[in-house]
Amino acid sequence: AGSSPPPPAFAIEPLALDELPPKAQSAYKQYWPALQLAADSYVFDLYDLLDNPGRWDSIGALTESTDIGSAASVSALEREYLTPMRILTLSFPPDAGGDEMQLALDRFQASALRLSLLARRGQTTGNVAQPSAAEVAAVKKTWDEGRQSINAFFDALNTGTSTQRLVGIPAKVEGYPRSKKLYTQLRKDAALCRNRGGEALAGFWGNLMVYGTVPGVNPCGNVNLANYFDQ
Structure with missing residues (x-):
């Protein structure tokens, strides 16, 4: 008989929402809307720009700091994506999805920072030269890596709460129901x-x-x- 396959790196123990620690319950109820809205933004604000280098400055702006009233200057990436992801990651026990959320968060942050950098380098605003096919492909690939990380975070959170509330982003956004x-x-x-x-x-x-x-x-x-x- 063959040997058993190795266990997954992380094994999430699904719990009903009311079985989670109070801190995790509170964070989930408060921040899941921010996560779904972040996914909507990743699709509706960014995806259509991937084939339009003339508007890549809008992708590059993801990491630019902005002032919001009297609040500290933070980037859209930090405010709309990373902050709710971090709070949820820290609020959930490691075996209830916290470990997988941390991995997905780290990968998403790296992808988003690289996406912004590539977009700023290749943007044609004020320039005559168009980015090369390789540069366009790199931007698309990096966006898709971020999409996969968002989905991994959503999968961990849905599994950890025994819900299916968060809707992930399909490949090439085909059939995204939002x-x-x-x-x-x-x-x-x-x-x-x-x-x-x-x-x-x-x-x-x-x-x-x-x-x-x-x-x-x-x-x-x-x-x-x-x-x-x-x-």
């Missing part, structure tokens, strides 16, 4: 809310984790965080 129309409207409503001095003066988008699970939150528009995740 609505770009709703996402675009949410972005517009968030900007409108900021301009009106609405509920999150420090940045509605950046403070998703504060408002994401509060029923009836009105971001000064028709699409809000109370209904966006019902799609």
